[in-house]
Amino acid sequence: MLSRDADAVYWMSRYLERTSNIARFLDVNWHLTLDVPEENGEQWRPLVVTTGDHEDFQARYPEQSPEDVLFFLIADSRNPNSILSGLQSARQNAFSVRNSIPTEMWEAVNVFYHYVKDTCARPETIIREPERFCAEVKWRNLMIGGIASDIMANDEAWRFFNLGRLLERADKTSRIVDVKYFLLLPSLDHVGMALDHVQWAALLKAVGGFQAYRHAFGRINPSKVVQFLILDHDFPRSILYCLTEAQQCLHNITGTRIGYFSNPAELQMGQICSGLSYHTIEEIFEQGLHEFTDDLQMRLNVLDRAIYDTFFSRFPAIDQSQQQ
């Protein structure tokens, strides 16, 4: 497929997944603050850290109130990672490839965009009660995922769609593990207390993994939760699961067998996956969880650049691209 189209499908998918993650985080946090009354927005500020925009946030919102966090992450058009901005970017990308994605997908993205734009024009309502809005964002994303899996031909566009979604999800799961783990760390001393329990459950709910965790492990145990979110083989939002699937997508695009590489993207992806696949959670803790997630995010950035250079660059050296 055209490099430009592949680029647009990949980014459409990433932006959509990003909005889904923000909506999930916000929704769970809002419920949490209903259970656990808080002071000074202690529960809210870390969310801005998970999206990586805390500097911009601090500069523009000196009070850093819970309302500020909600507005910043949902309706602030100056924040490139807000839900509103994400939808704008996703829709713009979808617009430029609406000939190569199913009409239903374009229509779903377009209607989604108008819903978010219209709702964000009156942000007071969402900020007071974000629940309905967050649920809507979550469901609409699930619907788009359903369109992709049910009616999209399993062609290159579909693979780039999945690749974008999976990489974005892996990145966001790693961020929330990193941020939330440190926030909860002091409470490791009183493991088992009610408050602590609620917090860890919330972390699982933020990625939609609470029930799956219960089935697999039963009791809430911090290191098991971390293991579940990073290394679980079956949970579709665990980092290892996302990256293993993403690797499969990448190799389906090029036709190279897994275990070998034919371009910088596959090389980088292979290194990340083998690192994750063949490490225990104990080793990760030994390295330091924060060091681990930091390193992973750096590697994911390198991977993203390698994908761009390999597939999307519109000005590759002609001789090189003549190989096939």
Add this chain to the structure above:
Amino acid sequence: MQAGLNFDGYEMGTFYDEMFEAPGVARSGTKLLLDKLRSLPPNELLTRQAAAEKVFFDLGITFSVYGHEQGTEKIFPFDIVPRVIEAREWNFLEQGLKQRIQALNLFLDDIYHDQKILQDKVVPRDIIETSAGYFPACQGLNPPLGVWCHITGTDLIRDENGEFHVLEDNLRSPSGVSYVLANRQVLKRTFPQVFSASNVRSVDTYPSQLLEMLHSIAPLRQNRPSVALLTPGVYNSAYFEHSFLSQQTGIELVEGADLVVHDGYVHMRTTKGLIKVDVIYRRIGEDFLDPQVFRADSLLGVPGIMEVYRQGRVALANAPGTGVADDKAVYAYVPAIIKYFLGEDPIIPNIPTFICRDPKQMEHVLANLDALVVKAANESGGYGMLIGPASTKAEQEDFAAKIRHDPRNYIAQPTISLSRCPVIVGDHFEGRHVDLRPYVLYGNDIQVIPGGLTRVALTKGSLVVNSSQGGGSKDTWVLGR
């Protein structure tokens, strides 16, 4: 109005009405439709109109309204009551369009080769050589099958007697066919029963016919040539159409920067490297096509593509240079062109046209500016026009100065009272002027799509139907019998 929308108080005026032959009396082709409209429960029609508009909005068949924050979007105005064309009327139009396109194509081939028609002084040489649509760089080109104008959208109008005339020939890259297809999809859902009972001819085969035509001009006549549609990009006002046609035909939608000339062929940049392109349906003007040959400042085109075309290694639809045949000054000569190449009289007449290049005709035009429609020869989209009866003295004086300054670039025509269709206006129907743009494909043979874009001048009394000037559209039903 207790019964919701109805035709009580509908005024036909002195115009040819497409729905009624006399007040309250339907034409034979619109009887079924009118019965249906009259049988609908109160407000049902408005509900259906709103539902149709929502479909367009959700599908993003919209344009941006500038000057609003956050880019407010609107759909192109669409009226759900279709315009009906009867079978015998259509047969006449189809014959007439085929004749006209065949003659114009022979004219183009002659202009870019021997120019016999100029030597025989049927068309004045200076009109051609001063036309903005004439490109000397196209001299001697030999497009596949000898076809230059593969896709045409001819503008037709009906006068007060119901007689059809050709208003304009659009031979560059006429747009609007996607609205013909989208309008039809929506209308089928809006009036399913009356649609199936009316025996309306299908327009849905257009994408297949377009694809066949594009395949037919491939340089090596391969079985499955690689075809792309070249668009200026997402900011172009016709981008929806480009994207829609690409989706419906399965051809790639490319921008200039996606294409590159390499090893003597045109290629597109893909995730698997460069892939050769055999046929390009271009939706950018030829002046932007190749900065090495035409405008050097073009960023939309593909450097070197014209040389590949000259070598016969890529096909372009339409061929570069076709604009010379839809210059409005050349239009006046089309009846003579048909006679010259085919030995026939035109089936569909022109509108009588005064050419300001001729001093005597110019004097007549200047003396009658308040009665005539004046048009700039190289403008389109309803720009550069003076509608005499609706103009002010100041506007007339402005045009008089323009005509005197550059007589070659102006023509004038009598003001035609375009036919009208009923349109929903608030809670009732009013007559609005319409035109008709059918689409013609030319590959191995000439095919006219049974339907077309009916454009509506939504402003009361206005004769300007262009979408850029606030026009809307209707579905056009060509009846099979």
